[in-house]
Amino acid sequence: MQRKKAAAPVAADSTGFGAKLDAIHSILDIVISYCVRCGAGVSFLVPAGDNLPRHVCNACGHVHYENPRLVVGCVAEYEGRILLCRRAIEPRRGFWTLPAGFMENGESTAAAASREAREEAGADLIIDAPFALISIAHINQVHLFYRGRLATPKYSVGEESLEVELFALPEIPWAELSFRSVTLCLERYLADRRQGRYTFHEAELAPAQPLNRPG
């Protein structure tokens, strides 16, 4: 177990997959070409009284603000085992993740964590407390993970999952985790659990750097 765990972050980064993923994320960020309010073309400029460039409508002047998105999830236990989902969708199809996803308008962060676990893992969670806040500035995301529990061992495979499992600690597939934020969150969670005391964690993730490899 220790071997697997220590090896995980290196394995994930050495493939360069993290860097490729960042590129995919950037491409997926749609450029704003037309105004949502009147349909005219926009220019990318610093509006009066502002200090950052925004997409501003050439006709009606509407400013299209773009802000980071919150991804909310949960580390959920049942009798000491951890709930993970194997992703059925890109990015990182086939890799294991904590149930998590983009927060929707009209819900609280805790409600978002519950909903994602229901949708991806068919699990009804008891949400205990916020656990980790991870800023990923280069992809304009903030990941927030709660810690919680399954009230019963009932779960099922949601539309966005290939498999859903409760993993005993020695079985956690460290080398097959989907995202660095998931690895980081699980590492901190298990460290806290060993110490018998959970605190709130904050971290920042910079772009993944592929390692120089011989040959």
Place this chain on the structure above:
Amino acid sequence: MQRKKAAAPVAADSTGFGAKLDAIHSILDIVISYCVRCGAGVSFLVPAGDNLPRHVCNACGHVHYENPRLVVGCVAEYEGRILLCRRAIEPRRGFWTLPAGFMENGESTAAAASREAREEAGADLIIDAPFALISIAHINQVHLFYRGRLATPKYSVGEESLEVELFALPEIPWAELSFRSVTLCLERYLADRRQGRYTFHEAELAPAQPLNRPG
């Protein structure tokens, strides 16, 4: 001091101003009528494989996702006094607030808190730790407050502020605070400070209800 503090939330809600503010926030949310990618009209419908209605382009099919925004700020102390700014902009012009604002793309949450203090209060903060996370689902916002310190008592009035002051605790203008999240955060902060131990706080704010008043 106790009198002022206890009276604050009631005074703020009894005016119904909170409810009016919610209405203003909703109006300011621009309806998406045209596609940002191709300029064609959009329809509000549930895309295939989704479970919530989105603005979907009638021509190119682009889905316009809308997600909650993060407002990030800081409770900053200097020699036991708290840094507050009197707002020069709507909503709540003339009321006192913790330095805070919308997080921008490309920055971490801690960087956002620092930047807001610099812009609104001309203050360089030492950011210590995340302190409070407040979901306000009905206006699609999440407020995150850090706790921190001014390295020196140097501050100035930024463009979005009418005044900036360090307030000793008995002088905090509870009845003139700008937003319920600010009041809630300051109350929790001072309660933790009295106990000599800071924890991480989570809360949800529902729409403000005007009190029934005689006459």
